[in-house]
Amino acid sequence: MKTVKIAGVPEHFNLPWHLCIEGGEFEQAGIDLQWTNIPEGTGKMCQMLRNGETDMAVILTEGIVKDIVGGNPSSIVQVYVESPLxxxxxxxxxxxxxxxxxxxxxxxxxxxxxxxxxxxxxxxxxxxxxxxxxxxxxxxxxxxxxxxxxxxxxxxxxxxxxxxxxxxxxxxxxxxxxxxxTPWPCFVIAVRNTFLEENFQTVDLILDIINNTTVDFKDIPSIDRTLASKYHQKSEDIQEWLSLTKWSQKPLEENVLNKIQNQLFDLKIIDKKGTFATIVKAV
Missing domain, CATH: 3.40.190.10 (Periplasmic binding protein-like II)
Structure with a gap:
């Protein structure tokens, strides 16, 4: 059994991960996926990736792009939520x-x-x-x-x-x-570079499992009621949120990364731009 640590915010976007963990799908694939909720958000998860406290993170796109440009030895392997936050x-x-x-x-x-x-x-x-x-x-x-x-x-x-x-x-x-x-896709999946290099097939398998769930997530019976109950929301709010939210199973495209970096640079949030090859890794 391969142990993999992953971090994300305790929000409705991440219910697909919990369903896969609770359903034993990662376990059946020989992966002990250990999820940690991070209410502090993206800044804390960037720090955890840098320190090796987590192997992977489901993280806000602009935050991890800024941190990778700033020296975080991690890469974006996939867009997780394509719609804006x-x-x-x-x-x-x-x-x-x-x-x-x-x-x-x-x-x-x-x-x-x-x-x-x-x-x-x-x-x-x-x-x-x-x-x-x-x-x-x-x-x-x-x-x-x-x-x-x-x-x-x-x-x-x-x-x-x-x-x-x-x-x-x-x-x-x-x-x-x-x-x-946000003027860009809101969540991506990031992985520490050393972990990715040593566990490429495991990361690929994790992405396959989560993508199989997110592609049909909205079609799960009574998913709106499940979300409303778990995240203390009104059903009508969850239904509106579901109508606006689109999960992704695809890599981050170069033109999208360029758009993000250009805006961050114009806002003086980053003082240089990273190359596509240093920020995004294909799995």
Whole structure:
């Protein structure tokens, strides 16, 4: 049995992995796939890949591209979710901020530097024609930390996946003032280079198993009810999310990587661009 460590956020996008693990599909293939939930998100997973704490990660595209360009010895082996991530822009429900323009000179809560919540704050600022060099950040680690920071006025707004954050909106903790979709496929699968070189066939097998599940994921009977129950969502919200979400079974294409790197470079998030061969590995 080959042990493989994989990390991902505890969100509805990753239910296919849990179904495969619970169904024994990896085990039948001789793989002990050990999943770790990372509520801190992409910045933490980049660190784990660098430190060898995980072999693989299901990770936000912009975050891992930035980190590989910055020296993370890992590669993207596949796009996992092709559709954009819809980032909700949230404020404390009791705050005086009513529209996105009210947030221009305020402080944004981020899970950590290099995370999606950090990088997408730049994308949003560019969309609004704000001065990206004047953005102010408060590190909050998790969504619970964001609740604390926004409620007590330590930070003013927080960008997080819209549907996962909606229960907090429904409870009157947050108010959503706008959305900011990613201009690229949102999740990819990344692997440490040394692990990939030594376990190429195992990684290939893992991708085959997960792809067989994601290709028909929406057709699983009552999958909307399963998701709603597991992730504490309303059925109608899950149904909307499913209609907007498209999983992928394909590699990241060079023109898409170029588009991502060009935007990150223009936003001064990266100061150089990596080659396709150093960022993406075919499996």
């Amino acid at each position: 819809i980032w909700g822009i949230h404020v404390a429900a009791a705050s005086n901020y009513k529209t996105i323009t009210d947030l221009e000179h305020t402080k944004v809560a981020i899970s950590r530097y290099g995370s999606g919540s950090h990088l997408m704050a730049y994308v949003n600022a560019r969309n609004q024609n704000w001065n990206t060099e004047q953005l102010q950040f408060e590190t909050v680690n998790t969504i619970d930390g964001a609740v604390e920071a926004l409620t007590h006025g330590v930070a003013d707004y927080f960008m997080w996946e819209r549907f996962m954050t909606k229960p907090l909106v429904d409870k009157g903790v947050f108010r959503r003032v706008a959305d900011c979709p």
